[in-house]
Amino acid sequence: MLSGFKDFISKGNVIDLAVGVIIGGAFSTVVNALVESVLMPLISMLIGSPNFDSFLVFGQVKVGVFLTAVVNFLIIAAALYFCIVMPINKMNEARARKLGLEDEEPAVDPQVALLTEIRDSLVAGKNATGATPEK
Numbered sequence: 665m666l667s668g669f670k671d672f673i674s675k676g677n678v679i680d681l682a683v684g685v686i687i688g689g690a691f692s693t694v695v696n697a698l699v700e701s702v703l704m705p706l707i708s709m710l711i712g713s714p715n716f717d718s719f720l721v722f723g724q725v726k727v728g729v730f731l732t733a734v735v736n737f738l739i740i741a742a743a744l745y746f747c748i749v750m751p752i753n754k755m756n757e758a759r760a761r762k763l764g765l766e767d768e769e770p771a772v773d774p775q776v777a778l779l780t781e782i783r784d785s786l787v788a789g790k791n792a793t794g795a796t797p798e799k
Contacts (some may be wrong), residue, residue, distance in 0.1 A: 695743060
């Protein structure tokens with residue numbers, strides 16, 4: 665029983681996931697600081713309000729609160745993409761060019777290769793006999 669638990673915990677996927685969650689939690693502080701201290705004040709200067717909570721209020725229905733959440737999500741997604749993902753991708757491309765790795769073809773899954781071979785042989789067999797395979 666304990667050896668099964670040990671095998672489960674020591675698998676790379678579990679460790680990678682745990683590290684990813686911890687790093688994600690720590691990184692959320694950086695992203696929140698960027699959005700709340702840099703981007704939202706800039707938007708506030710443009711539209712005069714840091715959020716849309718007071719916009720579109722119909723009695724108890726506060727569409728503005730939802731709109732604020734959507735805009736915050738889009739700002740966070742854009743900040744992550746343009747400030748983190750794009751520079752990391754550019755850095756990885758430059759590293760691959762430097763190491764000469766851009767010429768490599770992506771690895772093909774062995775199961776996909778086998779299925780492709782089976783499909784091609786079935787098509788070749790159909791063409792050779794002129795008959796369609798039975799279903």
